[in-house]
Amino acid sequence: LDVPQATGMPYESPSLSYPLGTDVSGRSVLALVVWGARVSLLVGLAATVLSMAIGTTVGIVSGHFRGVFGGLLDRLTDWFLVIPFLPLAIVLATVLGASLLNIIIVIGVTSWPSTARLIRAQTLAVEGRPYLERSRALGAGNIHQMTRHVLPNVMPLVLANTTLAVSISILSETTLSFLGLGDPTSVSWGSILEEAFSSGAVSQGAWWYIIPPGLCVVLIVLSFNLMGRAIESILDPREA
Secondary structure, eight states: OOOOOOOSOTTOOOOSSOTTOBOTTSOBHHHHHHHHHHHHHHHHHHHHHHHHHHHHHHHHHHHHOOSHHHHHHHHHHHHHHHSOHHHHHHHHHHHHOSSHHHHHHHHHHHSOHHHHHHHHHHHHHHHTSHHHHHHHHTTOOHHHIIIIIIHHHHHHHHHHHHHHHHHHHHHHHHHHHHTTOSOTTSOOHHHHHHHHHHTTHHHHTOHHHHHHHHHHHHHHHHHHHHHHHHHHHHHOGGGO
8 A cells, every 4th residue: 555645735624525634735634644553553563572572681681690791781781771762762763774674673772771670670589589499400501591480480571561662662753753763755653743843734723733643642652551551460470
């Protein structure tokens, strides 16, 4: 399918033909919002998977190895935590270029530290349990311990944190696209808002061009946050 094409006059107010009006080019805002949901959700989910993979791996490894290697990973996590997320993401997006893949990579590699810190704390708690000591006594290697004993015990926390991280990734994609750092060939909620403000939709009074994509961002972020809280209360034994 192609990106929605212009079929009406610029800045037409909502009507039966265009329930959410038209944009500066005469395209249906409803079609743009529906089309933009695909890109926003794709970037949000893909970046979250990348972020969770990096954060979970770093968290488990840094919690399992107490020596120099674990300490270096812990310091690396601290280094990423103290760097402001948005400036780092802007710099990386500018250097890598504007494309959906680059945006996914930028969000994924800049949003993992908080997950790593959380997983490391849970790993340290799991490492002190008696069955880990028995596993070491029976000769289990580090990989076996981390994949068979530690990972299953931290997975509830990973799943709960994943749904919360999706909302952060969607907000990050919206922010980068609004700043003009998104893929110029793709339509997302952030790019719709960026085009609306740059084309003077506020001065034109075209509220239908600004409110729908912004409202979609708010609702999807709220939905994933509520989902994350629900999953956390179900899967996390500390909530029992």
